[in-house]
Amino acid sequence: MVHRKNQPSRESGRLAAQDWVDAALTAIGEGGLRAVAVEPLAKRLGATKGSFYWHFPNRDALIEAALSHWEETNTEHVIAVVEPETDPKRRLRSLFKAVPAAATTGDPIEVTLLTSISHPQVAAVLRRVTERRIAFVTQIFTDLGFPADEAHRRGVLVYTAHLGQIQLIHAVPQALPSDVEGQRRYLDTLLRTLTSKG
Incomplete structure (x- = not known):
């Protein structure tokens, strides 16, 4: 959201x-x-x-309230929607579908906030959001059977992929597949790469 x-x-x-x-x-x-x-x-x-x-x-005080609202709707709400999925692979797929779907609505706030990281209020909310998101994805990889260190590494990898994806969506959207089949293949490849134990 x-x-x-x-x-x-x-x-x-x-x-x-x-x-x-x-x-x-x-x-x-x-x-x-x-x-x-x-x-x-x-x-x-x-x-x-x-x-x-x-x-x-x-x-x-207004900036703090706005950032808190953004944190709630763009992190906690997304997690609440995805978390009930019991199968970890489907949970990860649902997460990857939910986040780009949100970004394609044209909301530029996350990209803008990343350029304002030197502001103390922005730095604080981005730190909380980053830690929460990585911890959530790390848990998915733990549920997939990865050891703790490897689950965390893959959680960080997922988050870096997320940041790159939202940057492309806003800066160079044509770099990503726009048709449904192309998006499906892209997501399949991404998930296969991220969840492979080989």
């Missing part, structure tokens, strides 16, 4: 905190962290700065 642009969900004529979070994530996707500024966001939402300060004490 990825962040989606939403229409403001006014309650009794007042914007909710989530409206500001959604607007901040949209701004990050369009122009990075520098695009998260109270006045332009208020204008986008048709609100006043007072509405912002009703929900957040400052810009940093």
Whole structure:
């Protein structure tokens, strides 16, 4: 799952905190962290700065809320969807299908955040997300019968493949197969390579 642009969900004529979070994530996707500024966001939402300060004490608090929401929807929600699959090979396949499907919706936030790694709030969320994702995939390889060290190495390999894939999706999408059959063959090759014990 990825962040989606939403229409403001006014309650009794007042914007909710989530409206500001959604607007901040949209701004990050369009122009990075520098695009998260109270006045332009208020204008986008048709609100006043007072509405912002009703929900957040400052810009940093909004950025923290936006990054936490992105972390939840792009990591925890994806894991929650994939985790119930009991067969580890099918779980890994489901994960590889879920993540590119999310990325192809055009959400540029993850790519943008990777370019903002020097920002302390971004660095913290990317560290948490990376550790959580690698741990989840490592567990899949453990469930496939790999020793702990090898399972971790393959978990890291899967994550580097993920980062490369989202970069291609946003920068050079024609480098990846676009037809269903080509995507299936690509995924089959990727999974065969990653799960081979030979």
